[in-house]
Amino acid sequence: MDYYTLVLGSIFALSFLYTLAKLCSRGNKKLPPGPSPWPIIGNLHLLGAKPHISLANLAKIYGPIMSLKLGQITTVVISSSTIAKQVLKHQDQVFSGRFVPDALQAHNHCKFSVAWLPVCPQWRTLRRILNTNIFSSNRLDANQHLRSQKVKELIAYCTKCSQEGAALDVGQAAFKTNLNFLSNILFSKDLADPFSDSKDLFSAGTDTTTSTLEWAMAETLRQPRIMKKAQAELAKITGKGKRIEETDISRLSYLQCIIKETLRMHPPVPFLLPRRVEQDVELCDYIIPKGSQVLVNVWAIGRDSTFWEDPLVFKPERFWSSDLDMRGKDFELIPFGVGRRICPGLPLALRMVPVILGSLLNSFNWKLEADIGPNELDMEEKFGFTLAKALPLRVIPSPL
Incomplete structure (x- = not known):
């Protein structure tokens, strides 16, 4: 009898806490709308x-x-370009704090x-060093x-794979190329052997570029017409078979256009880095409480059907006559x-990504490992610090 009393009491207590949390959330009319939180875990489930x-789908409701x-943790999620502009431009100063994960x-x-x-003298000094001494x-x-x-070493590695009929991991090869470039700037030496399987350092400067290159190659392989069109342009502008x-x-x-379309559909960091407000802030007639985490869902913004036509289709031509x-x-x-x-590394990314992608496309023909057809290529995402492919892209190069 005591056991059942305990169970019923626990159910009653949880129901009471749930109702109380729901009433409290409704009572704060200035907080942006959202799903009712559960006790303790909130909306983590x-x-x-x-x-x-998940958050893009919830934004369609709320x-x-x-x-x-x-x-x-009170978390505010922004899923439209209009409100993102308000947060990141017009109210950039009050939203420029950082919410640092425990890890x-x-x-x-x-x-x-x-x-x-946080934006402070030390941050300004480090930012100035990056802008002046590395990324200017x-x-x-x-x-x-x-x-x-x-890039020359990367092409040499691809040539070796081509001669052996071996597949290469696009993400890993791109990672080593970017890692060795950064390590040569800082330490005047390679940290990865491009011809070995060694590989996580300088994640901010390498993982994002690696992810973009892997997605770009994957999307291009899925649509042979895009690859042929890119190779035709490369042959005309730079000469067939040459490095870019x-x-x-x-x-x-x-x-x-291919790179822009890749970044639209597969942004390397889908929420950017989380921001934090250090005081109550008014935004679009709502109040964002002090200490709130603010996430900008650039993945959702890049697939917003109110702005993008056929947002789920990889179509580089959408940028052909656009100055976006x-x-x-x-x-x-x-x-x-x-x-x-x-991102302070933006100027470097805008140089590295097209040079590596263009050199790969202009130096070889490519096919998927194990005779996988373009329509069979797995395009599942793996959420993490960067939005990577769930299954690494493995391809076999052959002479043009």
């Missing part, structure tokens, strides 16, 4: 393995600005990272020969963020 998709409880607070790593530091146009021009050498130089990029319009920019001017396409928190 709604996220699933792919929170960028609107482009909504609030949830992730555990005890990054171990050993105080977040206190020495430009990505996670003059610096990038000065070390262009290093990037060219690393950075001076060629501005003339390779279709290649740039990725540098933070147009909020419908903001894979690198905007404002004071824009």
Whole structure:
């Protein structure tokens, strides 16, 4: 009898707490709308393995600005370019704080990272160093020969695979190329052997570029007409079989369209990095409470059918006559963020991605491992720090 009394009492207590939480959430009329939280866990049960998709679906119910409880953390999710512009441009200063995950607070790593530091004198110093000494146009021009050498080594590795009829892991090969370029800038040496299977360092500078290149190759392989069109442009502009130089990029319009379309459908960091408000903030007639986490779902913005025609179709031609920019001017396409928190490595990415992708497409023909057909290619996503392919892309190069 005592056992049943305990069970009934527990059910009653949980029901009471749930009702109370629901009433409290309704009572705060200024908080953006959102699903009612459960006791203790809040809305964590709604996220699933792919929170960028789950939150995009919830936004269809609750609107482009909504609030949830992730555990005890009030989280506001932005899913439209209009509100993203309000947050990241017009109110950038009050939304420029950082919400640092517990995992990054171990050993105080977040206190020495430009990505996670709050806007403060130390952050400004680090940002100035990056902008002046690593990612400025003059610096990038000065070390262009290093990037060219690393791309040359990548093509040599692909040639070796072609001669042996072996498949290569596109993501891993791109990772090593980017890693070795960054390590040569900082330490004047390679940290990865391009001909071995060694590989997680400098994730902010390598994983995002790696992800973009892997998705771009995957989408291009799925539609042979896109690959043929890109190869025709490359042959015309640079010459068939040649590596791409950075001076060629501005003339390779279709290649740039492929990269923009890749970043629209597969942004490397689907929520950018989480922001935090340090005081109550008014946004679109709502109040965002102090200490709230703010997520901008750029994955959802890039697939917003109110702006993009056929948003689920990979169609580089949509950018053919468009001046839509990725540098933070147009909020419908903001894979690198905007404002004071824009990715400092943007200038490097805009050089590396087209040079590597163009060189791969212009140097070889490609087919999927194990004679997999283009329509059979698995395009499932794996959510993490970057939005990677669930299954690595393995392809076999052959001479043009």
